[in-house]
Amino acid sequence: MTQSTIPKPQMPWGTSKAQRMATASLLVLAGLLAGAAIELTGLSGKLGFAAAYFFFASLVIFAQQLQLRDLAAAKDSLLSSFALLAMTITLIPIVSIVSTVVLKGYKGIHFGMFTNDMTQASVNDPVQAGGLLHALVGTIIMVGGALIVSFPIGLLTALYLTEIRGSLARPIKFLVQAMSGVPSIVAGLFILSILVIPVTQELNGLMGSLALSILMIPTIARTAEEMLLLIPNELREAGVALGATQWRTVSGVVVPAAKSGLVTAVILGIARIIGETAPILLVSGGADALNFNPMSGPMGSLPFYIWKAFLTGGTEEAYARAWGGMLILLILIMVLFGLARYLSGRRAV
Amino acid sequence: MTLLENRSAEIPAPREITTKPRRSDQIFRAVVTIGGMTSLVILGLIALFLSLKGISVLRVEKFTFITESKWEVLQDAEGKVAESTFGLGAMLIGTFLSAFIAVIVGVPIAVLSALYLTFYARGPVKKLLISLIDLMAAFPSLLFGFWGFIVLMGSAEYWAKLLNKYLGFIPIFDVPAPIFERSPFIAGLVLAIMIIPIVTAISREIFDQTPLDRVQAAYALGASKLAMIRAVVIPYGRGGVVGGAMLGLGRAMGETVAVYTVLNVVYQVNWQVLFGAGGNVASLILLKFGEAGPEEVNALMAAGLVLFLLTLTVNAISDVLINKFGKKGR
Incomplete structure (x- = not known):
């Protein structure tokens, strides 16, 4: 009875560890470039940093793909960056809306609001007065x-x-x-x-x-x-x-x-x-x-x-x-x- | 022999075979058909009653109700209405302006998000994202409006200033005075955020129906994702996506509360999207309704009729496009 060894399944098309490391370091590089852009140009704030970061990240990944493979692959990477960006932009308002409502809203919640109406209180009274x-x-x-x-x-x-x-x-x-x-x-x-x-x-x-x-x-x-x-x-x-x-x-x-x-x-x-x-x-x-x-x-x-x-x-x-x-x-x-x-x-x- | 005859006497006459529906079915079909007609009746009644109220104003103003930009009610010393002029022009411009900003900003983001959801996202992440976007579509416009006013205004103002600084030489990005708050631009951004979930959902459905054999054929020929999307998905889904964008446009045109809270509603023609004044037809109705006299109410009804017909047309076109291009795959 011969013990046949089952070869470990491989995915030659998958990304290797070295490639992932290279991509990660490129993303860090993009972060540094974005930081430099904030310092040197008129952009400012978190939004400015995000925009600059996205610009540089898609640029360095574009260059990486161009160098490793060809122009078609580089353009393809550009599409995936843009799709991911769009998804992120779509998600930001949802997260922002829900967190704003929760953070600002919990102060307005009190037990009495479920038992009182607004006949005895005006909107500018302390929150504890009146209810909904x-x-x-x-x-x-x-x-x-x-x-x-x-x-x-x-x-x-x-x-x-x-x-x-x-x-x-x-x-x-x-x-x-x-x-x-x-x-x-x-x-x-x-x-x-x-x-x-x-x-x-x-x-x-x-x-x-x-x-x-x-x-x-x-x-x-x-x-x-x-x-x-x-x-x-x-x-x-x-x-x-x-x-x-x-x-x-x-x-x-x-x-x-x-x-x-x-x-x-x-x-x-x-x-x-x-x-x-x-x-x-x-x-x-x-x-x-x-x-x-x-x-x-x-x-x-x-x-x-x-x-x-x-x-x-x-x-x-x-x-x-x-x-x-x-x-x-x-x-x-x-x-x-x-x-x-x-x-x-x-x-x- | 006698047995047989006796038997045949006991067998009841065969039930009459007919395709005619029974009484119960006739009633059922009649009731359901009448119920099905309700949408027709309601739409007809909306058009009829808004016209009946608005006709007195429309008869006086005729075509200038749409073209003229003057909404004035002059009162004499006793508080009676002496003279009134109603023209929707400025608000119609505002409606189109903010809705177009919403479409220009929102649709590319929505379509790219739909591409991401269809061709990049996988497994539970995809499910979660789809649920989140559907949930966002169910948020009330009140919430979008106040969030836009409290949270978005600050950053939108920053971007508006940036636009004005670098693109100010283009007339629409110019401002007569440095007031960037509560501008049509910011209202357009809020509307864009409101239509993104709607357009994303429709585009995603359309992209999902791309014939799989063609997608695989493109991959088999060595196409990258970008090449596949350009060669297969976009030509297949273009019409449906345009339909989805039109639906978003219709939604943005009819929005009331979000625009009313974010925009500084002033009755004036304002092409300069970064300047804080303007409005749309729906917000005008809400603004003027509180203290309107009978004649002005009629004018507002006529404005409602214009808005109704406008959104109906846009929706009809979008529906035709979505059905024409979206049903092939099913």
Whole structure:
């Protein structure tokens, strides 16, 4: 029995240790050059250093590739530098936004904010006074109202596009897409022109709900459509083959099978509208007092709370209050988003 | 014989075989079709009611509502409206200006990011990056606006000064007074950051649909990544990426809150993008709405109608482009 030695797998195309060392030292060199550029030219600050560093790093790697291989490889390295740079630039705002909100927002968070409204306090009072109970309640009521209006419409639209597939499916798909591009302020103006000015003459939570649902319907319809398309056609055929009518197939087989997908659609719809500000400012009035009745009287909301603290305040306390509200809003959005990810990722698609 | 006859008597008549839908299906199909029409109805109603409100102003101003740059309401001694002129010109220029800055800055970054996500990133890092970008697309515009005002303003001002210093001889980078804060340039940067996740997501989807056989054929012929992307991915995805850029343009044109917070909204024609004044149609509506009288509200409705039609057109073009070029691979 001869012991055959299995050769260790090698990757001759991979980078060797020496090459990696060379690249690392080149990147250090680029750092030094960037530092020199900061000292000698008009550039300054962290941003200036980053820009100079990127310039020199891509330059030295370009030269290295040109020397080791050829011009094509050098140009290729340039593309990868630029792609990496673009990705970094895309990520900087996300990191910066989240860290800003967390760092500035935690000062505005206190336990009393969930039990008080702003009737007894102004935005410039110390942060401990007042709270955003009214805003949370208002947001929940308005988003809930928008959901009651939007979910049936969104689901029916998605069912029309996936189950009926009528001759109008293409134009309707187009219109849903177009509707998702309606600017939020136009949604507010529309509710003003069709309901508030001619009929109710009053700004209240219901109007806010209706304006928000115009923005919510396309999100729900498109996500629900995608989710229904993921249901294998065999399930529909099985339902019909057992003698079920289309109505029974859809209600008994397709929709239950797509349940978690539809919940995802609802969650994404909520995440889309929960921070909408412009229509809320136009139609829901915006109140500092707790109001449980969407039919009468102005209603507060989280975006309005933040908006008011930011624009009418101007003191440290007002900013802390606004950032605190923003932190709550961001946490809500992140939780909703994570929930949607979890639900849609759980299914083996 | 009798047995057989008896049997046949017991067998019920065969169910009528028909393709005609049952009553329940007829109702179901009718309800779903009506529900499906809602988007058409809502879009129609938006156009109709904004026109109904805005028509009185549009009838007076006619075409000058778009071309003229004057938005004035003169009141007499008793506080009644004596004379009013409504022209959207300056704000339309501002809308296009900030949206174009957003597209010029944002789209190259977004497309390169999409290339990175499709052809460079691997495994869990790729998944994480995609989730982060999708999350960013869900951030409210309020958040972008305040972040832009508090955090971005400082560094953007620095870059604006740099641009002005070295490129000031180009008219649009000139400034009448050294005020660099709250300029259309900074608003454009905030809008660029807002549209990057949207354009990245669409471009990534388009790039993902590049036929794999062609990608592999290019590699087999010895192409580097750059050569492959230039020969296969770009020609294949060009139209879809342009569509994604148009979608971003539409989003940037209709943005209200972020522009309102970052930009110093003043009603004036401002071509000089680094100078701190300007506005867009949406922010004008928000600014003027609070103290507008009935006639001015009608004018704002007309402005909303213009904005609606503008974004609708841009969105329609982008949708056509994305569907035309993005569906081949499926």
